[in-house]
Every structure is written in C-alpha cells, then in structure tokens.
Amino acid sequence: MSTAPSLSFSISNKRKQILICDGFIFQLNRTRPRLKYWRCKDRTCSAYIHTDHKNQYVGKSGDHNLHLPVPEQVEVALFKEKVKERVLKETTAIGKIYDKEMASLTLSDGALNLIPLPEEAKASLNRLRRQTTPPLPTSSFFDVPDAYSTTTTGAHFLFSDTVVRKKRVILFATDEQLRMLFSTKTIMIDGTFSACVPQFDQVFSLHCVKFSMCYWVVAWSDCYNIQACLRGIGCSSSTS
Known part of the structure; x- marks a missing residue:
C-alpha cells in the first residue's frame, strides 16, 4: 500500500486556500458533498489531488508530465502567508515585518529573485491591514482598542x-x-x-x-x- 503524500496549505494573493504537495501548488477547482478537487496551478497540467472536507488526502489523478516542481514558488507562497498573518495580527510597521521575515527565513536564491521588494508589496499589504483597522469613531465617546x-x-x-x-x-x-x-x-x-x-x-x-x-x-x-x-x-x- 502506497504512503499518502504530505500535504500542506497556504493562502494565495487573492486570499484563497492553496494546497502544496511534493513541490507543486494546487488550487481548489471544485467542491462536492464528500470531496474537494484540487487542480495543479499550471493550467497546462492535468494533475489533480482529491481531499475530504477536513483536508485529508483521498487520492489523485493525472500527472505532472509537462513541467517540473516549483519549490521556489512554494517558498514564496509560505513567506507571503507569514507576512500577511503578522500584518493582520500586529500593528508593527509593515516594512519592519517584511524585512524581519526575510531575514529570519532561509530562502533559496530562486525564491529571493521571485519575492517582491518591500516597496512593491507595501500597497497590497496596506490594503490588507486596513481590513482589520477599526473604523473612525462617529463621536468622541468610544473605547480605545x-x-x-x-x-x-x-x-x-x-x-x-x-x-x-x-x-x-x-x-x-x-x-x-x-x-x-x-x-x-x-x-x-x-x-x-x-x-x-x-x-x-x-x-x-x-x-x-x-x-x-x-x-x-x-x-x-x-x-x-x-x-x-x-x-x-x-x-x-x-x-x-
């Protein structure tokens, strides 16, 4: 009996869940009452992974015949998820979070070339943080968060x-x-x-x-x- 592959999950730039398996990235393609079908991010690829609704591996179909694994993109996806998680939970300056996470992770040269510069990522991260910023009060009587x-x-x-x-x-x-x-x-x-x-x-x-x-x-x-x-x-x- 073959061993089930190791699955991990992250969040894409569009705030959608992605599946990571063996250096490949999968996006949720469709959901059925018992199964979730994940399709390889490369649209020329026919590989699918099937999981239950608890994200446990069930099976797969198709193969990655036309392209190689993308470990650098996996590193970038995990880095971005960590940065976004801190941006949402902390009030630390976004630039400081970005620099600290880059320094704390051991990234390959390929991943470093793919990661946006702090100035390029700042606009989208600011929009993300504003989603959790309390609205301006309508009177002078309010609780300071x-x-x-x-x-x-x-x-x-x-x-x-x-x-x-x-x-x-x-x-x-x-x-x-x-x-x-x-x-x-x-x-x-x-x-x-x-x-x-x-x-x-x-x-x-x-x-x-x-x-x-x-x-x-x-x-x-x-x-x-x-x-x-x-x-x-x-x-x-x-x-x-």
Whole structure:
C-alpha cells in the first residue's frame, strides 16, 4: 500500500486556500458533498489531488508530465502567508515585518529573485491591514482598542482618558517617555487642527530636548486648556 503524500496549505494573493504537495501548488477547482478537487496551478497540467472536507488526502489523478516542481514558488507562497498573518495580527510597521521575515527565513536564491521588494508589496499589504483597522469613531465617546493603548512591545501607552469641562481628553505616552519629559529642561508644544478628526477640537504634542535632539514624548486630543493638561501630567505650566 502506497504512503499518502504530505500535504500542506497556504493562502494565495487573492486570499484563497492553496494546497502544496511534493513541490507543486494546487488550487481548489471544485467542491462536492464528500470531496474537494484540487487542480495543479499550471493550467497546462492535468494533475489533480482529491481531499475530504477536513483536508485529508483521498487520492489523485493525472500527472505532472509537462513541467517540473516549483519549490521556489512554494517558498514564496509560505513567506507571503507569514507576512500577511503578522500584518493582520500586529500593528508593527509593515516594512519592519517584511524585512524581519526575510531575514529570519532561509530562502533559496530562486525564491529571493521571485519575492517582491518591500516597496512593491507595501500597497497590497496596506490594503490588507486596513481590513482589520477599526473604523473612525462617529463621536468622541468610544473605547480605545487594545492595539492602540499599548505599544508593540506590550508597554502601556494610553496614559490618561478623562473628561474635562464636558470634553474628552486622551493622552498617549509610555513610562519611558514620561521619565524623559520630567527630566528635561526644555519642553516644546506643537498643535494642529487639520490632522484632527471632527469629533475632537485639535491634537497637541509635547516634545523635549535631550542630547541636543528633539523627542516626541506626549500626545493628546481635544485639549483646549494647555495648562490643565500640563498639570495633569505633572509639568509646571511655566516650563519653557
């Protein structure tokens, strides 16, 4: 009795499941009540694999007579799936995810030649991430998602969320940024109206000077009283 081939599965660029077997890539061709029929990705090929609905191997038909296995394309498909999985689950910068995954995988020269450059893949990955991005709030009363209240390393980022004179004030800063703020002698304030969503009046940010460089340390929204916010984070309003 022949041994059943090893099957693995991945996701295509069109977000459809693909089957990988012996260096060949198969696409789902049709589904029946008991079986799923997978056809070789190469349309000139007559090879099929049959699985049940639990993706267990049942049988095959046809042969790969007209082309060789495509292990490089398999490597690329698995790489793309890993990148997309992280893009959907994390808020890490897409370029950083892409570079880290390329560095962590041992890819063949053929696969490296097929993998798109980060700049080429960025547009499609951005569209993918936007599918999981929470919609903009329609009022100033909403829950800040966990992904925006902590940093990518798990540090606390939502510093304060209060209501002052019937207006919501949200402050973002890590403990390290606050320590840097409290130890500086120079604080700079920047504000904008155009980059603020309609539900808030404006966005302010605090910057401090350290080692002759300017660092962003605190951001807050809907703050019409700068002195009140400075007192709220422990800064004297007389600080220059």
